[in-house]
Amino acid sequence: MGVTEKVAQAISHAPMIALLGNPNCGKTALFNRLTGSRQKVANYAGVTIERKEGHFMSPAGHPYRVLDLPGAYSLTAHTPDEAITRDVVGGLRANDGSPDVVVCVVDATNLRLNLRLVLEIQRLGLPMILCLNMVDVAKKRGIEIDADKLAQELRMTVVETVAVQSGGEKGLLRALDEMWPVVPVKPQPLAAIDAVSVEDTQREVRRILSLVAKNVHNTDDRSEKIDNVVLHPVAGPVILAVLMFLIFQAVFTWAAVPMDMISGGVEHLGALLSEHMADGVLRSLLVEGIIGGVGSVLVFLPQILILFFFILILEDCGYLPRAAFLLDRLMGGVGLSGRAFIPLLSSFACAIPGVMAARTIQNPRDRLVTIMIAPLMTCSARLPVYALVIAAFIPEREVWGAVSLQGLILFCLYFAGIISAMGVAWFMKRSAGSKAKQALMMELPSYHWPNLRNLAIGLWERAKIFLMRVGTVILTLMVLLWALSSFPGAPAGATHPPIYYSIAGMLGRALEVIFAPIGFGWEICIALVPGMAAREVAVGALGTVYALSQKGDDLATSLTPVLASSWSLATALSLLAWYVFAPQCLSTLSVVRRETGHARYAFYMAGYMFALAYSASFITYHVARALGA
Amino acid sequence: MTLAPSLINLDALAAGKSGTVVHVAPTNGDGGEGADLARRLMELGFVPGEKIRMLKRGMPGGEPLAIKVGNATFALRRYEAALVAIQPE
Numbered sequence: 195m196g197v198t199e200k201v202a203q204a205i206s207h208a209p210m211i212a213l214l215g216n217p218n219c220g221k222t223a224l225f226n227r228l229t230g231s232r233q234k235v236a237n238y239a240g241v242t243i244e245r246k247e248g249h250f251m252s253p254a255g256h257p258y259r260v261l262d263l264p265g266a267y268s269l270t271a272h273t274p275d276e277a278i279t280r281d282v283v284g285g286l287r288a289n290d291g292s293p294d295v296v297v298c299v300v301d302a303t304n305l306r307l308n309l310r311l312v313l314e315i316q317r318l319g320l321p322m323i324l325c326l327n328m329v330d331v332a333k334k335r336g337i338e339i340d341a342d343k344l345a346q347e348l349r350m351t352v353v354e355t356v357a358v359q360s361g362g363e364k365g366l367l368r369a370l371d372e373m374w375p376v377v378p379v380k381p382q383p384l385a386a387i388d389a390v391s392v393e394d395t396q397r398e399v400r401r402i403l404s405l406v407a408k409n410v411h412n413t414d415d416r417s418e419k420i421d422n423v424v425l426h427p428v429a430g431p432v433i434l435a436v437l438m439f440l441i442f443q444a445v446f447t448w449a450a451v452p453m454d455m456i457s458g459g460v461e462h463l464g465a466l467l468s469e470h471m472a473d474g475v476l477r478s479l480l481v482e483g484i485i486g487g488v489g490s491v492l493v494f495l496p497q498i499l500i501l502f503f504f505i506l507i508l509e510d511c512g513y514l515p516r517a518a519f520l521l522d523r524l525m526g527g528v529g530l531s532g533r534a535f536i537p538l539l540s541s542f543a544c545a546i547p548g549v550m551a552a553r554t555i556q557n558p559r560d561r562l563v564t565i566m567i568a569p570l571m572t573c574s575a576r577l578p579v580y581a582l583v584i585a586a587f588i589p590e591r592e593v594w595g596a597v598s599l600q601g602l603i604l605f606c607l608y609f610a611g612i613i614s615a616m617g618v619a620w621f622m623k624r625s626a627g628s629k630a631k632q633a634l635m636m637e638l639p640s641y642h643w644p645n646l647r648n649l650a651i652g653l654w655e656r657a658k659i660f661l662m663r664v665g666t667v668i669l670t671l672m673v674l675l676w677a678l679s680s681f682p683g684a685p686a687g688a689t690h691p692p693i694y695y696s697i698a699g700m701l702g703r704a705l706e707v708i709f710a711p712i713g714f715g716w717e718i719c720i721a722l723v724p725g726m727a728a729r730e731v732a733v734g735a736l737g738t739v740y741a742l743s744q745k746g747d748d749l750a751t752s753l754t755p756v757l758a759s760s761w762s763l764a765t766a767l768s769l770l771a772w773y774v775f776a777p778q779c780l781s782t783l784s785v786v787r788r789e790t791g792h793a794r795y796a797f798y799m800a801g802y803m804f805a806l807a808y809s810a811s812f813i814t815y816h817v818a819r820a821l822g823a
Numbered sequence: 824m825t826l827a828p829s830l831i832n833l834d835a836l837a838a839g840k841s842g843t844v845v846h847v848a849p850t851n852g853d854g855g856e857g858a859d860l861a862r863r864l865m866e867l868g869f870v871p872g873e874k875i876r877m878l879k880r881g882m883p884g885g886e887p888l889a890i891k892v893g894n895a896t897f898a899l900r901r902y903e904a905a906l907v908a909i910q911p912e
Contacts, residue, residue: 427879427880428882
């Protein structure tokens, strides 16, 4: 047996630890610390919505498996993500037994709330370790906790951890080694938890705290002071709007230099290949298919990273739940649950995590509405399409002093997505005739400085995801598209470029019948089809299509000037409108089917979005034409 | 349900004011959902005897509410807060 196999076997028999605790107390940070993985960490409740498994070796050389679970305030599951936690801890899942050790992670700055869950879990009779996490923050606030006394009162091992600090997990590892070997215990049924009422449990928490802790009431004055401004009825919304606006400005202005460098490099490479290769099929594939197509997508990496730079900072410092607070009236007004905010916000990265994050919503009807409108939030894959068209058609100038017009238009496009999502939600709730009131119940966590390491990892992960997509899905589609666009070649005496007569050209011309009323020529129609697989591909496809449409020597690998000279403004605006409602990428639809459990919801979604996109483009195109664009 | 004269519902507490939770009860005629909400509120720490403070109220209509309970702050909508009866200070 090889070493890796031995390790694999040792791990499959290793004791299973479950990390359990209230939302946002640092379970995932601790999980990452233990296993060296890079699961997403942020400062709001409900980041982790799935059961994640990892493994590690303790300093004494014992193997452990560890489960990271969605946070919960109790094991009475109200939402699908909490049900995962309940089922894992109660051993109700078909394929795993109950965990061998429960590591209860608590936020040391708020034991009053966190300890109740610990007392409840204790009734299950599983071996437990209590992790006083964020002890550093608690000490700074003057909260003194006597860990030994707490251990005596609770009759379990208590360790101090700082999950965000390297080495902050050592106390837990030591405690696990002391516990070895772990003897499996059959837990009590979950009903044992309800044997004592919530009030009595809370009374017990108060009794324990009065014995083991001092200054537990010391609260976070700094967060309160920030909230006084940020949640102010007038200043708050203004700050939120300015912040959003600045982000979109930065996406355009900061990205200009790195984008020029990338596109310069891509053009240079294209020119170099054209110069040194004989004219032929291979040169066409490399220059027009791969460099023209993939290069035009690659250029958007800086903009995507800038957008995520801001999103990650806002997530990490704790501002997001405040934004949800400020927008709650709007959300409630259209009948959405306050909890819909986080899933909708996640959808700005990609609709897929957004649709999955809707698991934190209790009411099934609300959850469905949130899932249905999540793809109307402008995902990062749409950014390249917007940015390309804006750069080609919107002059790069400043309005009202220092505001970039391009950034302003981008802001408006994002806004259009949000407004239409609210409209669709309102319509769906109204037609369902639901009058039930929607709950909010959202924790507003303490602010903290963004962790630079997290930020760097987050950006790196984003860049990796994007480059992986470019290198796999997008590259494959580009090569395929190039082939379809190059063969068969032009007949003798052709008046159009060869692509016009190719398979893709024929397909594009067939689709043009449908899309001509909204101003799309056959070239755009060709790009729309691969855009269904991944929206950025539409940009790459336009790159390839227009590179192949060029005649003779004026072969350009830079798409922007080509578009500016081939499309009317009305067509450009119509394409932007189309992509606000952009018919689904296929992976989103398949996640919708999985999360709702019905294929019909995926079809409803595709249908309503197609209809909206077509109508919006039709109106935009004809209004723009009437105005002379 | 009639309340003792000095008790008010949490949703009526002005911003900046404090109080102590007296009881959490489902609204009448709301069936299972009200009871579920009441339980959930207790799980968040709105348990009789706990001190609470209204930090901020949103605009317009004084909704949502940012309420400090224990060392945590929660955002609630009005009708959720209305389930919590408090003794204002």
